[in-house]
Amino acid sequence: MLNIVVCLKQVPMVSELPWDPATGTLRRELAEGMMNPACRAALEAALRIREAQGGEITAITMGPKMAEEVLREAIALGADRGVLLNDRKMAGADTSVTSFTLARAIEKTCPEFDLVLCGFATSDSETAQVGPQLAEELDIPGVGYVDQIAVSGRTVRMQRLSDNFLETLEMDLPGLITVMTGAYIPRHVPMGGLQAAFDIADIVTLDAASLDLDPERIGVKGSATKILSVTSPLAGKKNVVLTGTPKRIVEQLFERFDDKIGGAIGKDLKADKKKRS
Amino acid sequence: MSVKKRAIWVFGDYRNYFQNRATLQLLSRAMTLAKAIDAEVCAVVIGHEVGEYVMEYTAHGADKIYLTDHPSLKNYSMETYTVLMERLARREKPEIILIGATTFGREFASRVAKRLGTGLSADCIGLDINGEGLLVQMAPSFGGNLVAQIVTPERRPQMATVRPGTFAEIPHDYDRKSEVVQAPLPEDLPGDRVRLIESERCPQRGRKIEEAKVVVCGGRGMGSKKKFAKLFELAELLNGEVGATRPVVYADWADHDALVGQAGKHIKPQILFSFGISGAIQHTAACNDAKFIIAVNKNPNAAMMKKADVAIVADASQLCTALIQELKRCIR
Amino acid sequence: MVRKAVRMFAETELGPIARDIDRDARFPWEVVEKMRPLHFFGLQAPKAFGGAEMDSISYAITIEEISRVSAAVGLCLTVHNSVGIYPIERFGTEEQKRRFLPSMTRGERIGAFCLTEANAGSDAGGVETIAVRDGNDYIINGTKIFVTNGGICGTSLIFAITDPQNPQRSAGVFIVDKDTPGFAVGEIEDLCGMRANPVSSLFLEDCRVPETNLLCRPGDGLKIGLVTLDTGRLGIAAQALGLAQAAFEDAVRYSKERQQFRKPISSFQTIQNYLADMATEISAARLLLYRACAVKDSGGLFSAEAAMAKLFCSATATRVTNLAVQIHGGYGYSKEYDVERYFRDAKVTEIYEGTSEVQRMVIARDVLAQRT
Numbered sequence: 001m002l003n004i005v006v007c008l009k010q011v012p013m014v015s016e017l018p019w020d021p022a023t024g025t026l027r028r029e030l031a032e033g034m035m036n037p038a039c040r041a042a043l044e045a046a047l048r049i050r051e052a053q054g055g056e057i058t059a060i061t062m063g064p065k066m067a068e069e070v071l072r073e074a075i076a077l078g079a080d081r082g083v084l085l086n087d088r089k090m091a092g093a094d095t096s097v098t099s100f101t102l103a104r105a106i107e108k109t110c111p112e113f114d115l116v117l118c119g120f121a122t123s124d125s126e127t128a129q130v131g132p133q134l135a136e137e138l139d140i141p142g143v144g145y146v147d148q149i150a151v152s153g154r155t156v157r158m159q160r161l162s163d164n165f166l167e168t169l170e171m172d173l174p175g176l177i178t179v180m181t182g183a184y185i186p187r188h189v190p191m192g193g194l195q196a197a198f199d200i201a202d203i204v205t206l207d208a209a210s211l212d213l214d215p216e217r218i219g220v221k222g223s224a225t226k227i228l229s230v231t232s233p234l235a236g237k238k239n240v241v242l243t244g245t246p247k248r249i250v251e252q253l254f255e256r257f258d259d260k261i262g263g264a265i266g267k268d269l270k271a272d273k274k275k276r277s
Numbered sequence: 278m279s280v281k282k283r284a285i286w287v288f289g290d291y292r293n294y295f296q297n298r299a300t301l302q303l304l305s306r307a308m309t310l311a312k313a314i315d316a317e318v319c320a321v322v323i324g325h326e327v328g329e330y331v332m333e334y335t336a337h338g339a340d341k342i343y344l345t346d347h348p349s350l351k352n353y354s355m356e357t358y359t360v361l362m363e364r365l366a367r368r369e370k371p372e373i374i375l376i377g378a379t380t381f382g383r384e385f386a387s388r389v390a391k392r393l394g395t396g397l398s399a400d401c402i403g404l405d406i407n408g409e410g411l412l413v414q415m416a417p418s419f420g421g422n423l424v425a426q427i428v429t430p431e432r433r434p435q436m437a438t439v440r441p442g443t444f445a446e447i448p449h450d451y452d453r454k455s456e457v458v459q460a461p462l463p464e465d466l467p468g469d470r471v472r473l474i475e476s477e478r479c480p481q482r483g484r485k486i487e488e489a490k491v492v493v494c495g496g497r498g499m500g501s502k503k504k505f506a507k508l509f510e511l512a513e514l515l516n517g518e519v520g521a522t523r524p525v526v527y528a529d530w531a532d533h534d535a536l537v538g539q540a541g542k543h544i545k546p547q548i549l550f551s552f553g554i555s556g557a558i559q560h561t562a563a564c565n566d567a568k569f570i571i572a573v574n575k576n577p578n579a580a581m582m583k584k585a586d587v588a589i590v591a592d593a594s595q596l597c598t599a600l601i602q603e604l605k606r607c608i609r
Numbered sequence: 610m611v612r613k614a615v616r617m618f619a620e621t622e623l624g625p626i627a628r629d630i631d632r633d634a635r636f637p638w639e640v641v642e643k644m645r646p647l648h649f650f651g652l653q654a655p656k657a658f659g660g661a662e663m664d665s666i667s668y669a670i671t672i673e674e675i676s677r678v679s680a681a682v683g684l685c686l687t688v689h690n691s692v693g694i695y696p697i698e699r700f701g702t703e704e705q706k707r708r709f710l711p712s713m714t715r716g717e718r719i720g721a722f723c724l725t726e727a728n729a730g731s732d733a734g735g736v737e738t739i740a741v742r743d744g745n746d747y748i749i750n751g752t753k754i755f756v757t758n759g760g761i762c763g764t765s766l767i768f769a770i771t772d773p774q775n776p777q778r779s780a781g782v783f784i785v786d787k788d789t790p791g792f793a794v795g796e797i798e799d800l801c802g803m804r805a806n807p808v809s810s811l812f813l814e815d816c817r818v819p820e821t822n823l824l825c826r827p828g829d830g831l832k833i834g835l836v837t838l839d840t841g842r843l844g845i846a847a848q849a850l851g852l853a854q855a856a857f858e859d860a861v862r863y864s865k866e867r868q869q870f871r872k873p874i875s876s877f878q879t880i881q882n883y884l885a886d887m888a889t890e891i892s893a894a895r896l897l898l899y900r901a902c903a904v905k906d907s908g909g910l911f912s913a914e915a916a917m918a919k920l921f922c923s924a925t926a927t928r929v930t931n932l933a934v935q936i937h938g939g940y941g942y943s944k945e946y947d948v949e950r951y952f953r954d955a956k957v958t959e960i961y962e963g964t965s966e967v968q969r970m971v972i973a974r975d976v977l978a979q980r981t
Contacts, residue, residue, distance in 0.1 A: 225414075
């Protein structure tokens with residue numbers, strides 16, 4: 001029987017970023033939200049561990065009110081309860097502050113936890129920092145980028161690929177693991193769980209005060225890093241357009257770029273230029 | 278009594294030394310940054326029998342090396358290294374710590390930054406010193422579609438992990454000298470709560486596409502499994518690897534190993550040929566590190582075409598055939 | 610949330626193969642395998658029998674989102690749920706529910722509703738399939754045509770008359786399992802659209818079924834049929850809506866990308882007018898559908914509302930898909946793009962489960978019956 005906590009994040013679901021070139025900002029509110037793919041893998045890992053060992057799963061997320069949706073989705077997939085950390089003062093937190101806030105919430109809502117699972121990184125900020133920092137904050141052993149998890153009693157054996165090294169590691173619970181996407185193929189939300197997730201889901205919302213958090217230590221106030229500006233490097237990119245018959249296009253391509261292509265593939269394409277013309 | 282010079286530290290991530298040049302690249306950049314704030318460049322090396330790396334780092338820009346050499350440190354160990362780095366930093370108070378954004382480096386840096394109560398930017402693709410003498414960290418997000426300029430105004434040290442390949446290493450100069458400062462293993466080091474059971478060097482199995490200099494990616498625009506198969510021939514001629522989008526893998530035109538995307542492989546080729554791919558963000562996010570993109574699509578306004586350096590408006594399959602023919606002619 | 614969950618499933622599992630299964634007229638069993646544990650085959654069925662007990666609006670959203678990616682699969686689901694499972698759930702005895710529903714909600718037995726015959730389309734009274742009493746059984750003879758899910762059905766509901774002298778008042782609905790001797794599936798039809806759905810004929814030759822397979826009593830067939838069709842119409846409306854939505858999204862995306870005269874075609878007023886009309890019609894169609902769903906769930910009579918929803922949603926699907934092809938220009942006519950499949954799929958929504966003409970009959974009857 002294991003008490004598992006899964007940390008989730010709601011990220012924008014976008015095939016095109018709602019980037020406003022006029023103000024140079026990301027209009028996050030225009031994008032629909034979805035559960036971060038790596039978090040989905042972490043939840044799937046939790047569900048499978050629970051299927052094998054028994055126990056309870058608490059899903060936790062820090063975000064605006066709409067982030068509650070990922071908790072409901074987690075419950076529809078099989079989590080037992082959800083915790084939403086929602087407070088304007090928490091906004092703008094960097095990874096260190098986020099891990100601080102999550103840690104205090106876990107200590108308050110799940111003090112007897114055995115295992116904390118997180119996605120290895122988010123598809124928006126992509127820092128991969130919150131997981132390890134959360135382990136530090138909770139003062140528990142932690143391993144990142146894990147592909148395989150095997151729980152046996154109070155010991156967990158994990159496998160991961162770290163910079164060309166395939167490592168097998170072990171730690172005793174309580175501990176934290178960050179899970180790779182592609183590691184645990186997530187199951188789909190069953191239609192039967194959806195109604196319950198909406199009607200009777202056990203979701204608790206906590207603000208900074210209920211967690212006794214010092215406002216100076218959270219959100220943008222507590223963050224050591226500050227964002228000066230954000231740019232979109234791909235906006236306004238000029239490119240070369242080639243049209244015509246396939247034969248003619250390939251000729252143009254080689255005429256203009258034989259150096260580049262030849263360099264990359266390690267062959268000399270120029271040698272034939274004389275033959276062609 | 279002289280005021281101690283400010284220091285920029287670079288963590289010596291020497292695992293995989295020949296492929297992993299991150300530390301050398303960072304030392305080079307550190308030299309440039311150090312000039313701007315009148316600092317010295319130090320490398321931090323933790324391990325066992327690591328003398329050759331001390332030499333290499335000196336030759337590539339380090340003025341000083343902090344060295345902790347002990348048999349128990351033969352393999353990288355996250356918790357131990359974290360504690361050692363933390364204690365060293367608290368004692369010596371560096372201005373900046375730079376760590377290569379390898380898998381180890383990113384996790385290691387997160388923990389060190391947390392313990393030191395300072396900020397950390399991830400996977401930076403640029404570093405500068407601004408007018409106020411602060412380290413400006415250029416950190417990408419949303420698959421590289423956005424880049425943020427970040428500073429750590431108050432807390433110290435200023436920390437960043439840096440994407441390998443962002444900076445170029447300086448040519449080695451074995452005449453350079455450095456001061457080696459021994460940092461002996463403390464007696465009261467807590468044991469590592471994570472035990473390494475086995476570590477096997479991965480024989481690049483399935484990593485070919487991630488390391489490939491040339492990648493040929495195909496999408497639904499190729500039309501059929503048979504037509505898609507031509508890409509393998511093209512890749513062979515280009516000394517490259519074949520990648521695929523999710524719908525293609527799903528339709529069984531290519532193996533799951535070839536999947537290039539957020540749920541698959543990330544590629545960083547010098548040239549990416551993108552055939553018949555519209556450019557869903559799940560795919561393009563994994564292609565952002567490509568240096569030069571040649572996209573082929575019937576639709577001139579597909580996202581991938583806008584992203585490409587060369588946008589070819591043509592039927593993907595037909596162009597693939599024409600390219601194969603021309604390459605065969607050129608390369609006898 | 611229902612919408613997101615179903616959309617994610619549909620785009621992940623059906624998206625990559627939607628075009629292929631249409632071209633090859635292949636029913637995607639592999640996706641069905643994935644759908645079964647997710648309760649797609651028991652969306653509104655009671656939990657006691659393995660269903661998800663969804664309310665009608667959530668159900669409509671589910672069918673819409675599946676149909677948005679593959680209308681043929683959406684058709685399979687709505688026929689199975691609305692006119693396969695629903696009549697048994699609504700009119701069956703506890704024993705019948707226990708016997709038939711669990712395997713249906715698990716997706717092991719797919720449902721089909723068999724009314725149409727060569728001489729009985731809109732004129733349901735023209736049914737010639739006969740069920741003759743023989744001891745404790747009935748022997749059924751007849752041929753049903755254009756049976757949706759025919760090629761894959763496990764549990765079929767056969768509409769047959771028990772007294773040829775009195776067809777209207779003697780019709781009954783018989784539940785027939787595919788393995789019953791005398792029950793045979795005919796050739797799969799080669800249709801213009803919905804090609805991944807195996808529509809076929811069903812042949813009943815001296816097919817013997819126990820009387821315990823009859824829903825209610827002989828003579829109740831008409832009532833069961835009418836009520837069932839009302840429910841079925843909501844599902845078809847949702848299916849049509851999904852088609853319209855898909856075509857609309859593609860048209861908007863294409864009009865922003867396609868440039869002519871050095872501008873995206875979305876900057877031309879004609880295209881903008883088309884898009885505005887499409888958006889408005891889809892909105893209106895959706896509201897009509899949801900209203901009908903709400904009336905049904907509140908227990909009220911919803912025949913007219915369901916007919917209006919089906920009539921309007923299917924007309925919207927035909928109009929919107931037609932415009933979507935037009936907006937795509939030549940490319941819209943090519944199988945490289947999905948809009949031509951939406952266009953082909955949409956047409957039949959105005960025909961099956963009650964043609965638009967029949968829907969108008971239902972609505973007019975309701976209008977004229979009301980005291981003004």
